Amino acid sequence: MFRDVSACNTYNYGDALYWDARYVQEAHCGSFDWYQRYSALRPFVRKYIPTSSRVLMVGCGNALMSEDMVKDGYEDIMNIDISSVAIDIMRRKYEQVPQLKYMQMDVKDMSFFPDESFHSVIDKGTLDSLMCGTNAPINAAQMLGEVNRLLKPGGIYMLITYGDPTVRLPYLSRSVYNWKIELYVIPRPGFQRPASSVSSEKSFLEPVFITEKGTLPADYVLEDPDSHFIYICKKPDESTDVSIDSPHPLSQ
Template identity: 50%
Template sequence: MTLGTTTQGYGEPSYWDDRYTQDTGPFDWYQKYPALAPLLNFYVPRDHRTLVVGCGNSAFSEGMVNDGYEDVINIDISSVVIEAMQKKYQNHPKLKYMRMDVRDMSAFESGSFDAVIDKGTLDSLMCGHNSQQNATKMLEEVGRVLKNKGVYILITYGAPAYRLSLLRDLHLWTIKLHVIEKLVAERSLEHKKWELTEPVPLDEGGSVEAVLGKNPEVHYIYVCTKDKPTNGIGA
């Protein structure tokens, strides 16, 4: 993730406050809603309560509501961007914005969301100081706030070799991998590497080279279905 700063800024609210003071957006990391809509529609019914973590000034959640989603909660560590988004969407009751650190979502009860969507937030933590510790804290919190059978949808540049062990170590969920072309709008249908809604086969080592080739120009989407209640909560 190229953010134009040293890694130590990624986990700090001050970095993001400065960024969103200068960049009023909207800006979407990786993919915009229309490109990902078929996958979300496949895994997340429109009446399910959804949490978008690290929302920034993205138009992604607006796209969800315009597509019929009824309850979308958005959090971000930056008070600057949350205040701006609260003002922007003050007349949209289906869209809610809260300032919160994804590593500590204690304001939410355990098992309170059907789906959590992450487009670049885990990646951001993985690029900062204490990356492994912070990423684990985040994922534990995501698992806690998810209902049993709820889904965590992670959109990332992280290939399975770099993300699978991190996700599997929590022993919380069943994982399916999907991929989407990085420049899907600029590629012809004949050159698509894989159908978005079709899971890519995963082996224990996490290699997808046999299916997608070496260094595929894709974003990876991990759909993690919670199948183990956290401390008996969220079932």
């Protein structure tokens, strides 16, 4: 395994001090959602995560994602972030919203929570942050091990990332997890398909085949080079069919 530097810079995104300073500096800027807003992710969230689920939002920052999910009917979302500054801001903001809870916590050690505490874990950029920090392979393995421990059998880890299969599957497909994985590729917000494109407007709602080598198919056209990748990782449940299929088709 190797450090993924495809979207990293000189900042250490895995460092709490960096994030504390950033949230203090940008306190006047309001909320910020990394990569995608809930409106774009809603078809995937609603397909794989029932509204009654107990959800863990890792690396919540000051994003609106959890608020939007509550407005959409989700009943129990625990939000964690390594930044105490971000958590203090969000606790004050949502103190009157009982569906949202906030705790300062490092995703590499979530021992506060017992095993199998959550039906779903949502990660929008947190694994990416660790991949840009020092000791990236070790930190990523620690985080994913904790995610796997906290998921109930049959639970879903939804990873929204800039990392394509060549840089993410080596971490997600470890046999110790035995996750069943599906992949979706969605364009960045504001991307406009070329007029000459022959792709279906809803093609991003269909899962993308992953080759045995852990890559996108050779003939797959990545229209937007800055696309985001959504990995749906399902923890095995020996008491039921391990198929990831859902009776609810994706829809906008």
